[in-house]
Amino acid sequence: MKFDELNLIEPILKALEDKKYIxxxxxxxEAIPLILKKNDILGCAQTGTGxxxxxxxxxxxxxxxxxxxxxxxxVVKSLIVTPTRELAIQIDDNIRAYSKYTKLRxxxxxxxxxxxxxxxxxxxxxxxxxxxxGRLLDLIGQxxxxxxxxxxFILDEADRMxxxxxxxxxxxxxxxxxxxxxxxxxxxxxxxxxVELSRKILRNPxxxxxxxxxxxxxxxxxxxxxxxxxxxxxxxxxxxxxxxxDQVLLFxxxxxxxxxxxxxxxxxxxxxxxxxxxxxxxxxxxxxxxFKAKSIxxxxxxxxxxxxxxxxxxxxxxxxxxxxxxxxxVHRIGRxxxxxxxxxxxxxxxxxxxxxxxxxxxxxxKKITVVEDNPYPQTDKPMTEKEKKEWNKEKQxxxxxxxANRNKNKNKSNNNRRR
Ligand code: AMP
Numbered sequence: 343m344k345f346d347e348l349n350l351i352e353p354i355l356k357a358l359e360d361k362k363y364i365x366x367x368x369x370x371x372e373a374i375p376l377i378l379k380k381n382d383i384l385g386c387a388q389t390g391t392g393x394x395x396x397x398x399x400x401x402x403x404x405x406x407x408x409x410x411x412x413x414x415x416x417v418v419k420s421l422i423v424t425p426t427r428e429l430a431i432q433i434d435d436n437i438r439a440y441s442k443y444t445k446l447r448x449x450x451x452x453x454x455x456x457x458x459x460x461x462x463x464x465x466x467x468x469x470x471x472x473x474x475x476g477r478l479l480d481l482i483g484q485x486x487x488x489x490x491x492x493x494x495f496i497l498d499e500a501d502r503m504x505x506x507x508x509x510x511x512x513x514x515x516x517x518x519x520x521x522x523x524x525x526x527x528x529x530x531x532x533x534x535x536x537v538e539l540s541r542k543i544l545r546n547p548x549x550x551x552x553x554x555x556x557x558x559x560x561x562x563x564x565x566x567x568x569x570x571x572x573x574x575x576x577x578x579x580x581x582x583x584x585x586x587x588d589q590v591l592l593f594x595x596x597x598x599x600x601x602x603x604x605x606x607x608x609x610x611x612x613x614x615x616x617x618x619x620x621x622x623x624x625x626x627x628x629x630x631x632x633f634k635a636k637s638i639x640x641x642x643x644x645x646x647x648x649x650x651x652x653x654x655x656x657x658x659x660x661x662x663x664x665x666x667x668x669x670x671x672v673h674r675i676g677r678x679x680x681x682x683x684x685x686x687x688x689x690x691x692x693x694x695x696x697x698x699x700x701x702x703x704x705x706x707x708k709k710i711t712v713v714e715d716n717p718y719p720q721t722d723k724p725m726t727e728k729e730k731k732e733w734n735k736e737k738q739x740x741x742x743x744x745x746a747n748r749n750k751n752k753n754k755s756n757n758n759r760r761r
């Protein structure tokens with residue numbers, strides 16, 4: 343099938359041609375006609391399937407057609423809510439590309455930056471507003487946004503939204519939206535709480551499932567190295583000797599862990615950068631840009647910060663730490679092999695994480711290929727419950743020692759300054 347069989351208007355077809363999109367992806371083929379017919383949608387789709395265009399294109403078309411004879415300041419006719427700033431920016435970038443030959447106005451708002459520039463754009467009027475929940479409610483509270491004209495409400499990455507604790511924000515938001523509206527609801531996974539939330543939002547939705555619930559993208563080859571906690575670093579350096587791995591997204595569990603890995607790689611002359619919630623929005627954008635331009639080879643990210651990363655050419659995802667939630671694994675590896683391109687995921691598993699691998703394999707209903715050619719194989723045993731308790735105590739003690747020393751040093755330098 344081609345895009346011109348989907349009843350799209352000329353300016354959108356022209357923009358898609360510029361983007362070099364030839365055939366719609368399966369979710370686009372299914373969703374675009376249903377959305378154009380004003381159905382509500384319950385979409386189970388991972389990133390990389392083309393879901394952004396699947397909801398953005400018919401929404402743009404609806405607004406362009408309904409605004410044909412309208413004059414005056416644009417009002418918000420479509421609201422797109424998404425959990426992270428990166429994702430919000432990316433959706434807005436896509437809307438810009440698909441609507442470039444129309445008069446549609448759109449903007450994006452997110453927290454972590456001053457609100458002035460965002461408010462200026464809102465004052466001039468927009469048809470499509472892309473937003474993260476916190477800043478959206480904040481600016482609604484300040485009277486800069488009204489949702490009373492919203493005709494199409496889109497909730498993207500709903501499962502991640504709940505993981506990030508946005509449920510109360512979503513409930514508040516629902517009270518502010520007109521009841522007579524079209525709603526499109528997308529989630530990579532469909533656990534029970536997501537289905538319940540979708541019932542509060544949608545009316546007689548059409549269900550679209552581009553890959554079965556929680557299955558991993560077919561185009562991604564998944565490999566697993568069993569190793570020890572102490573040998574992970576060396577194993578990573580060994581793997582990075584492969585020049586094929588020229589653009590690698592590496593996942594760490596914590597912000598401190600991400601910084602540590604990036605620092606270690608840099609000390610070995612491997613260009614690396616970290617993005618996580620403690621970095622400013624500008625720093626994150628800058629690092630991401632360098633990674634896309636391949637001046638940074640390894641981007642170390644936490645799950646939340648990596649949420650919106652969309653790089654067409656990304657082939658390698660490394661799970662430096664195995665996530666304890668199997669759904670997170672599905673999200674992570676979905677970053678590679680986007681839009682049908684081949685991707686490779688490599689997981690480095692230490693004894694304490696063996697159980698997580700078992701959970702992941704159960705969820706994806708598939709065995710991950712174990713690489714036997716491994717110079718640092720797993721020889722340690724997982725800790726017993728008793729050892730785990732002792733290790734946690736020891737970690738606590740080290741943490742307290744670290745903070746006590748830091749406070750001591752701070753006090754010392756304050757005293758010196760006073761003198
Ligand atoms: P998404 O799943 O929305 O994050 O999209 C994944 C990637 O696929 C993005 O980089 C899009 O630009 C790209 N893409 C979306 N639709 C198509 C299409 N029909 N043909 C080629 N690439 C596409």
